[in-house]
Amino acid sequence: MSSKPAFKVLGKDTPRQDGVAKVTGREIFASDMAFPNMLYGRILKSPYAHAKVKSMDVSKAEAMGAVTLTPGEIPDIKYCPRLVSVPSSTYKDWKVLAEKGHYVGEPIGAVAAESEEEAQRALESIEVDYEVLGASFDAFDSMKLGADLIHEQIYLEDDLIDVKNNIGCQLEITEGDPASLEAADYVIERTYRTNRRYHNQLETKSVLVRPEPDGGVSIWSTTQTIHNTRLLIHDIYGIPMGKIRVYKVALGGSFGSSIHVNPPVTVAVGLALKSRRPVKLCYTREEDIRDHCAYQIIFKLKLGAFKDGTLAGGQMEAYLDIGAHQIQAYPLLGCVVGWWVSLYRLPYKEYVGKAVYTNKVPCCAFRGYGNPQTTWVVETMMDELAGMIGVDPLDFRLKNFIGEGELFWGQGPTVKSIIRSCGVEEILTKGAEMVDWYNRLKPEEQTGRYRKGWGVGRGFHTSSAGAPVPSSIIDFGGAMLKMNEDGTFDYVSALMDHGCGTQDAHAKIIAEELCVPVDKVNIIRADTGTTVYDVCTHASRGVYSGGGAALKVAGKVKEQIREFAGRILDAYPHAVRIRYDEARGQAVVYAEGIEGREVTYRDVAETARQKNWGTAASVESYRQPSCPPHFTGYFVDVEVDTWTGKVKLLRVVAGADIGTVINPKLAAGQVHGGFAQGWGMTVLEDTPYDPESGDLMNGGSVANYKVPTTCDLLDLEDLTVFFADTYEPTGPFGAKGLGEGALNPVAGAIANAIQSALGVRFFQLPITPIRILEALKEKEG
Amino acid sequence: MYVNKVNTHILPIEFEYHAPKSLDETVELLEKYGEDAHVLAGGTDLLPHMKQRRVEPKHIVNIKGIPELACIKEIPEGIHIGALAKLRAIELSPLINEKLPLLSEAARSVGSIQIRNLGTIGGNICNASPSADMATPLMAVDAKVHVYSKSGEKNYPIVEFFHGRGEVRLEQGELVTGFTVPHLPEGAGSAFEKIGWTTLDIATVNVAAVVSLKDGKIDHCSIALGACSPAPIRGVLAEEILRGREPSAEAMDEAVELIATCVEPRERWRRAPPEYRQRTSKALARDAVTRAVEAARR
């Protein structure tokens, strides 16, 4: 509970600055852009899951007038496309164009031509001679002795290391007293298998690259980080950084799939440099679905508890089936243990994580970064354990959750901090009241066609990835703010908005600090040349870290306004006050107690201009002081049709502790979206492989990859979202993150509801109608 | 090679485009170009197929310039629906909603509004998909297919139109012009049931049923099933066992057991194993007949 300051701008619903452009279809995305004399690029992909390219004949494509690109024409550099960790934690196994296809769909060559159709015809004319190698589609097959090595050698920082048993990297951590777990009264040990979900972001990965006369390149691309894009292009192509301009362009969704620099970008730069013409390269949906997916994890979890309902400890083995390349597998190994041990107090914890190569599409972060998977496993087992002990599953959670004042290391063992704000209790008790949790009958053994069940799941995510001390993760940003001569402000930052309204939240934070309505703060789209570094929009850091940077520059600009106004008013700068004057449409700086001793922002700026004092402006880098968790909890009611296996949602109550709520409707929207994605994760989504072709079973067709639509959810009247009354002391005006926490506990809550309806527990996702009917047949015949 | 070839965005093949203004002109073109010509109606099946390179026609014959093919009208024998009638028009047509609610219900289940605004009933049938959502209702109402060619018009019952294995009975140079649905028995009720993984999904199983009652007993009964056999089928045995009986739970049990014996789902259909389709075709058949009986009682 908190006593929050009264806000003027924060906490009110305000329209987004890009709202009109988006709803009228006038927003420009990378794939909408065009330049005169532009070529269209297409990427040649490995049709085999594992095959060496023995030779490639592009002569027909060139005869057709296309520009071609083969592996030998690109600097021979192995890299990691994600530049968020420090080099000593970065494994590198990527090349722009591979000499060996490690999965069906890996880029091995490229063409550019006058139209997409011509480029496609040129692409089809390329003749490649392959040597097909043995492929593995399962992490445990990959680790078997004698399995073909997918990568023989990879780099860790600058050291070449040998890969053994296809294990790309691993991490082991043990803490506490093993005697505690040994003394447990109840122990459960199980294996869980998660699905391989495709992000299905609206915009397929796209890029437009324009080579510049000075030898540099300008880039407009689907990305969550313009600065890391510049870093990587510099690393690969050796172009001086000042000559690489990466421009912000509206992002058509990402969900983590563009934290790393996308293959179309590195390829299109090569094509543009070679052709000396602008090159646009947009993935088709079929290419995009063979480009990335969520980390599939096989967990072995053991949890022990005492009779009094406290946890005794646990052991976890996590096998990450990472596909054919590492994007951020090593940091994820740390996060998985972090997600696990930060949920509930464990006197003893033992963890082994292994990231295993398979000949499948490379996994990358997907909203929650392993947390939805881990939380599903833990929340499933917490329910089972509660049943074994004979305590209410909600009470069991309330007794064991990690909250205020306790150590939190969600982002892994190098990112530890103390929790300063926590709404877990409020979420769980208020949610329980709303669904009347304790007075509901336990679902009886139901026998009819339709069976009802309810479940609870809780979780968290970090807001940013930076602790009070430096870690292996880079996490800082920055911002620029200046006052215009009419008393409005221009806000410039490198931080990308994924479509969540993150930059609008920054504008509101600035407006709050400067006592103006939010429409006085313009969000300016800039580029790497005009912004200071920001690491990336990920880890739900947009509001907490990015907003922190915005508040910092707003504070500095406010100081300068006071300084200028003080001169004008003949008052002490630190003593003048500021209020907003509706009638004048201006903020007013005034000296208290003396009528008329006041000046508007407009006059401050105009006077400063005329007297040559300068612009009230600030540019700052900002590193947030902590890594606070935001907490969420879901109560879910379902009904299962035992004839078809279809699960229907009846009611959902969601609670979230995100500190100060900046934009209530957008925040609720994050929860709706998180729930929808979790619903898809639980009952629908997966990308299994056909071992014969080595390709996806869905053949790359999104028509065969189903995600829920609004019609497959529930009416908004039946989906209640509430926010806990908390204030994060280290956040901008008390705010924390939300994006990922909104998803993390959903699968656990729904799975527990399905269990309560059917009396059957599932240890594999997704829980499809097919699997439900199979399980019921086994149980009931 | 197909990963470098198949997509749903780029159409790199070249073809000649024809936009005839009359039926005769159309069949002339179809006759002339034979196998190389493909009819274009809404294009919601044809265009994805061309981009996926499942077909690479050299000639595209767009029939949308023949407005009379889009009509929906009452005729003495029943109702006539032109091949070019949009699924959205069928969904919203007052005439269809009143006289053949089964068809509007089925049309409403197809894809999204955007798809229904483009897709036609003729295209849905001629595409020859076992899961076509208009096929089962047309079968359940004993529709006739009208086919036109240089040698004139002919028609036959829609059950004869489906050959099985993704084929329809359409010779070179032939065009489907529409469907005639005979008057339903007095007081008949109907229902369409479909299961897919999401609301916008194609059917994993679909069922259409038409039932009329006489003295509380089932009189007319037709049940058609899609997506659970190589072509849409009629559940003839189940229909027979229900006729003349009260729609009791036992009668239903017997009927759906017979449904299970007549469907032939294929192992290689990836979206669901045969057993799942078998079980859900029983469930959906029961639901469809139950709802049709309720409608007939009203």
Ligand SMILES: Cc1cc2nc3c(=O)[nH]c(=O)nc-3n(C[C@H](O)[C@H](O)[C@H](O)COP(=O)(O)OP(=O)(O)OC[C@H]3O[C@@H](n4cnc5c(N)ncnc54)[C@H](O)[C@@H]3O)c2cc1C
């Ligand atoms: C996203 C999406 C969702 C869909 N969902 C569904 C669904 O839920 N249920 C469903 O059943 N279908 C679905 N479809 C498939 C399709 O939309 C329908 O089958 C539609 O009715 C096809 O009609 P059309 O006019 O677009 O056909 P077209 O694509 O124009 O033609 C289809 C085929 O029929 C031939 N043809 C068309 N008209 C004639 C004619 N008069 N005489 C002879 N041959 C002809 C064409 O040559 C072609 O081979 C979906 C498609 C998409 C893209």
